Amino acid sequence: MRVDAQRNREQVLAAAQQLFADRGTSVPVDEIARAAGVGVGTVHRHFLTKDDLVDAALIASCEPIFGLLETAAADPDAGHALEQLLLELTEHQSRHRGLAERMRETDDLSPAVVEVKQQIAAGLRAVVARAQATGQVRADVVPTDLRLLFAGLATAATATGQSCSTEERLRFVRILLDGLRTPDPSPLPPLPAPPTAPAPNS
Amino acid sequence: MRVDAQRNREQVLAAAQQLFADRGTSVPVDEIARAAGVGVGTVHRHFLTKDDLVDAALIASCEPIFGLLETAAADPDAGHALEQLLLELTEHQSRHRGLAERMRETDDLSPAVVEVKQQIAAGLRAVVARAQATGQVRADVVPTDLRLLFAGLATAATATGQSCSTEERLRFVRILLDGLRTPDPSPLPPLPAPPTAPAPNS
DNA sequence: GTATAAACGGAACCGCTGTTCCGTTTTCAT
DNA sequence: ATGAAAACGGAACAGCGGTTCCGTTTATAC
Numbered sequence: 318m319r320v321d322a323q324r325n326r327e328q329v330l331a332a333a334q335q336l337f338a339d340r341g342t343s344v345p346v347d348e349i350a351r352a353a354g355v356g357v358g359t360v361h362r363h364f365l366t367k368d369d370l371v372d373a374a375l376i377a378s379c380e381p382i383f384g385l386l387e388t389a390a391a392d393p394d395a396g397h398a399l400e401q402l403l404l405e406l407t408e409h410q411s412r413h414r415g416l417a418e419r420m421r422e423t424d425d426l427s428p429a430v431v432e433v434k435q436q437i438a439a440g441l442r443a444v445v446a447r448a449q450a451t452g453q454v455r456a457d458v459v460p461t462d463l464r465l466l467f468a469g470l471a472t473a474a475t476a477t478g479q480s481c482s483t484e485e486r487l488r489f490v491r492i493l494l495d496g497l498r499t500p501d502p503s504p505l506p507p508l509p510a511p512p513t514a515p516a517p518n519s
Numbered sequence: 520m521r522v523d524a525q526r527n528r529e530q531v532l533a534a535a536q537q538l539f540a541d542r543g544t545s546v547p548v549d550e551i552a553r554a555a556g557v558g559v560g561t562v563h564r565h566f567l568t569k570d571d572l573v574d575a576a577l578i579a580s581c582e583p584i585f586g587l588l589e590t591a592a593a594d595p596d597a598g599h600a601l602e603q604l605l606l607e608l609t610e611h612q613s614r615h616r617g618l619a620e621r622m623r624e625t626d627d628l629s630p631a632v633v634e635v636k637q638q639i640a641a642g643l644r645a646v647v648a649r650a651q652a653t654g655q656v657r658a659d660v661v662p663t664d665l666r667l668l669f670a671g672l673a674t675a676a677t678a679t680g681q682s683c684s685t686e687e688r689l690r691f692v693r694i695l696l697d698g699l700r701t702p703d704p705s706p707l708p709p710l711p712a713p714p715t716a717p718a719p720n721s
Numbered sequence: 722g723t724a725t726a727a728a729c730g731g732a733a734c735c736g737c738t739g740t741t742c743c744g745t746t747t748t749c750a751t
Numbered sequence: 752a753t754g755a756a757a758a759c760g761g762a763a764c765a766g767c768g769g770t771t772c773c774g775t776t777t778a779t780a781c
Contacts, residue, residue, distance in 0.1 A: 318757095319747085319748060319749080319756095319757065319758065320748080320749095321747070321748070321757095321758070321759085322748095322757080322758060322759090325758085325759085345737080345738055345739080346738075346739060346740090347738075347739090350760090350761095355759075355760080356759065356760035356761050357739085357740085357760080357761070358740095358741085358742085358743095358758090358759065358760055358761065359758075359759055359760070361739085361740065361741080362758070362759085365740095366739080366740080367738090367739060367740090421674060421678045422678070423683075458694070461687060462687070462690055462691065462694065464683075464687075465674075465675050465678070465683065465687060465688070465690075465691040466691065466694070468674050468675070468678035469671040469674050469675060469678075469691065469695075471674070471678075472623060472667075472670050472671050472673070472674040472678070473667050473670070473671060476623045476624070476667070476670040476671075476673075476674070481625075481666075481667065482710075482711055484708050484709065484710050484711055485663060485664070485666075485667060485710065486667070487707075487708045488664055488667075488707045488708060488710070489664065489667040489668065489671065491704075491705050491706075491707055491708070492660070492664065492668070492695070492698040492699060492704075492707075493671075493694070493695065493698050494698070494705065495657075495697070495698040495701040495704050495705055496694040496695055496696070496697040496698025496699070496701070497694060497698070498701075499697040499698070499700075499701040500702075500703075501702075502693075502694075502697050503693050503696065503697055504693075505689075505690045505693055505694075506686050506689045506690060506693070507686065508684075508686050508687065508690070509684055509686055520727095521726095521727060521728065521777085521778060521779080522778075522779095523727095523728070523729090523777070523778070524727080524728060524729095524778095527728085527729085547767080547768055547769085548768075548769065548770090549731095549768075549769090552730090552731095557729075557730080558729065558730035558731055559730080559731070559769085559770085560728090560729065560730055560731065560770095560771085560772085560773095561728075561729055561730070563769085563770065563771080564728070564729085567770095568769080568770080569768090569769065569770090
């Protein structure tokens with residue numbers, strides 16, 4: 318690949334990440350092209366369709382999350398690991414609006430995004446399982462519950478836009494965490510038997 | 520006002536409520552007109568702009584919520600009232616996708632919508648305060664926290680689309696509730712002093 | 722029954738955004 | 752240095768959705 322093509326591709330991806338993070342995935346392609354210092358044609362040669370660009374940018378923005386997951390996995394205190402992980406995930410998503418938007422959805426996702434989501438879900442699941450083993454998280458929480466929990470975090474991260482301070486977000490996460498670790502939990506309604514598909518991810 | 524005009528207005532509003540509830544506020548005006556059995560021109564005579572129609576439809580869909588708030592206020596057991604209220608709010612929003620979308624946002628809302636949101640917030644606040652007085656909800660939760668809590672509920676109600684069963688939603692709400700009523704809560708980070716505006720609602 | 726004003730329908734319009742296309746420019750192997 | 756192939760820019764195109772406009776229809780007062 319020609320060196321200028323390589324450079325342009327990177328600039329487009331970087332501009333897209335920045336703009337999607339700040340303003341969500343609805344920013345027009347033209348604007349991304351301008352920010353990257355290229356023409357719209359160039360954007361479309363590297364990313365066939367806007368969806369492709371969105372996928373690539375969001376997946377790239379997930380990169381740091383894997384670091385967080387590793388740190389959590391290495392923490393000897395499972396409860397502390399979970400707490401830190403949820404706080405940091407929320408913080409990360411609050412800085413990546415477009416990412417948080419997609420994390421809330423489960424439909425119409427490209428295979429690549431599903432793949433990344435499942436990896437993150439698996440990492441989170443492992444931390445929760447460890448915390449359950451040590452009694453730091455109530456036993457009746459199942460992996461499926463984590464999906465909504467994650468979506469709720471994404472909301473906390475972005476939902477109320479600029480008018481929501483970091484402190485407010487942290488308070489919400491702590492309340493959620495307390496719900497997870499409460500010693501005398503209220504009974505959770507039983508899950509229905511998974512209809513046909515075996516409820517793959519969280 | 521002519522009788523047919525009155526009837527058409529109601530049909531448009533009903534169709535809009537139905538479609539917004541099912542598929543969010545992004546359904547085209549043309550489609551609403553067709554569902555109502557009128558032309559697009561008629562829609563725009565009754566509702567100057569699409570935003571007006573959205574506001575009117577969503578506010579109309581909030582009507583049942585006030586009933587829920589009254590029931591909660593009348594319940595002698597404050598804890599039970601809160602629990603029921605949150606469950607029913609979530610259930611209601613899960614059946615009104617467009618409504619839940621707006622409930623997550625705080626920016627760019629019309630005065631009328633802000634008004635309704637504040638009324639609902641006030642009702643919820645009262646129930647929480649009562650449950651705090653009886654010790655059924657931790658004391659360190661403040662009205663401001665309810666805003667994110669409400670947004671989180673809205674997410675639980677819709678976020679994961681059809682692939683999320685009622686039971687899963689209820690489990691999430693229960694976990695949140697447990698976080699609110701945990702007897703040994705983790706300390707919540709202090710809120711920053713409200714910058715200038717006195718944080719009007721939740 | 723008729724006149725008048727109000728309401729109606731839907732084609733046409735407009736702006737916005739993703740995508741395509743092609744003449745021009747840039748890279749790089751020779 | 753030079754030519755072919757690759758990449759580029761941005762104007763033009765296409766589709767979608769909100770809004771407008773006007774000829775036609777319908778309700779209502781007299």
